[in-house]
Amino acid sequence: MQILSLIRNRFFQALTGWIDQPEEYASRVSIARDPQHGDYQANIAMPLQKTLNLPPREIANQLVSRLSIGDLCHEAEVAGPGFINLRLRDSFLAEQLAAAAQDSRLGVGCLPSRTFVIDYSAPNVAKPMHVGHIRSTVIGDALARILRFLGHQVITDNHLGDWGTQFGMIIYGYKHFVDPVAFHADPVVELSRLYRLVQSIIAYQNACPKLEKLEQGLNVARKQAAEAEAAAKVDSKQKKVAAAALKALRSAEDNLAAVEAIINGFQADPKNLTVAQQHPDLETQAQLETAKLHQGDAENLALWERFLPISIAEIESVYRRLDIHFDHTLGESFYHPLLSSTVQSLLDAKMAVESEGAICIFLEGFDAPMLIRKRDGAFLYATTDLATIEYRQREFQPDVILYVVDHRQSEHFQKLFAAARACGYTDIDLQHISFGTVLGPDGKPFKTRSGAVIGLEYLLDEAIQRAHQVVCDPQRMQKAGLEMSAEESQEVARVVGLGAIKYADLSHNRTSDYEFNTEKMVQLEGNTSAYIQYMYARIQSIIRKSGEQLDQDSIAHFAIQLTESAERSLALQLLQFEDALLQSLDEYYPSVLTTYLYTLAKQFASFFDQCHVLNADSEEVRRSRLAICFTTGRVLKQGLGLLGIGVVDRM
């Protein structure tokens, strides 16, 4: 039962026949921002001031007199410049809460089903997964779960990067640097070593020629900055120029330092230098291996077929730990055979044209065209993305495709969507669900001090270990009267630790960058999953101690009555679960749901403090409060579950 839409509907009826666009104005009813003003508020009168040429308070009074809502709310109040404030009847709340408690879906309705394809995670195989992969994976998974719960048909597809230049690097590395014993012992580790080795050589070789130029550039920048500063002292109009010169100087210093770091890091091992000399221009060599692979070279194809399952197995082990499952894993390689015909049909349709040797799609509103075939004949990711849309339309007939990909690719998606529309895919709602960068404590993209990326598995281990230290601390366990086996405490640490990582990610507005701070997220205080999980465990503890067998059927015999204010606000929050879910899908923001759950957990904590359950004044109150606890527990579990986060009965 969605209370908001129920109330809006009453306003719609009151507005119909009085003003134009009653629906638009009815939608201006919302949850009250400040509980002092009631439960819901309608900001309808003020914007009608000009249309009706009446004072807004007068409009509000007239609207209230037309409104038939007495069965749900107390008398509507007109306040301030013309706000209409509504307060739900306690009897109505109690009745709705009882219905939700007995409902398998907690009173959440289903939407008219639409078909969604969600494209998320999409790591590059053969590269170790790192913290940057968390966001796409976790956000995409949460959206898939929420959409499914609300009745949509969801097809999840992991568009693996399994055909790109990284394979050229690994193939080259395998051919020249493999340690057969190490490969036999642990192919994943060895392949990962080969990738990093080739990558570091390429980085070094690219850095060396830049060094001299950057040093010269720095000297020039220093001189210019000094001159500009001197000029600014004489003529204050030159201050802007001086500031720009200073900025350029800083930037030149940073660039040089970065290149020097690469070179010094590489040269730290003298063996590296010999290797780099023996394999000049490694980047081109690796590209050649990639090209051979794409052209069907038997040796490279055999190596690719050998390496791919190894890498995928490693990625899947991460997904298993995170409880992430895909309906399809159709990587780039899957589309490779389709690309030439995709390009040809675009050429035939005169959508694409040749320019400077490349095949391009020129799009209105964009300076640069979208390239779909390079001068050398190779295809690009835009080509694959177009072929993918074609395939998904044919196979799945989706209403919506969501691409959960970081914000740096927003221009690419704008072009891709424009191209798709131009190609006639106008019935699919294509959405780029972009997200910000994961930052380290220094406010820069999350890396170690030496600049290396940190493996995702390591971070998961760390979070679980920290969760164990904090949650399963023997002193604490004893104080709380929890005696756990090693297995149970390990399981608690696992659920809490993984939840901490997922929740930290989901609770931030997806479009902004956020600081990935393992220390903070496992502090297990404040707005964290552990706090919510803890409230869930306390609820289970009360229910256990009550000795009652509570389930969806038996709860019908536990009549709900709301007397204390903490009970009432908790009940209202519980009934707004559906609103939170719908709003989280409005623009695909899982953080709306985390905020809802955290608020709910806090309200429960307050209720727990103020309203004793097992020692309640009367049996009726005790039973009512047990029903409230039971329902709160179910909503918390369901809500966390929709974020891919589990709960435990004791912690």
Added chain:
RNA sequence: GCCCCAGUAACUCAGCUGGAUAGAGUAGUUGAUUUCUAAUCAACCUGUCGCAGGUUCGAGUCCUGCCUGGGGUGCCA
């Protein structure tokens, strides 16, 4: 150069289609504990919402300009 995103408390961040006195968490101060699990609760403290104009009954939110930071920008993905 052009395009996109951001700038809110000491710190990390919310702030929904413009609404009432701008909110949480952390940190700090204070109170509550023979605990239905104190990982808790209650209270206090902290603001030039980057700057300047504009739109209107009303602007953190919309528009313009500027400042600062990040990202993208024809042959990587």
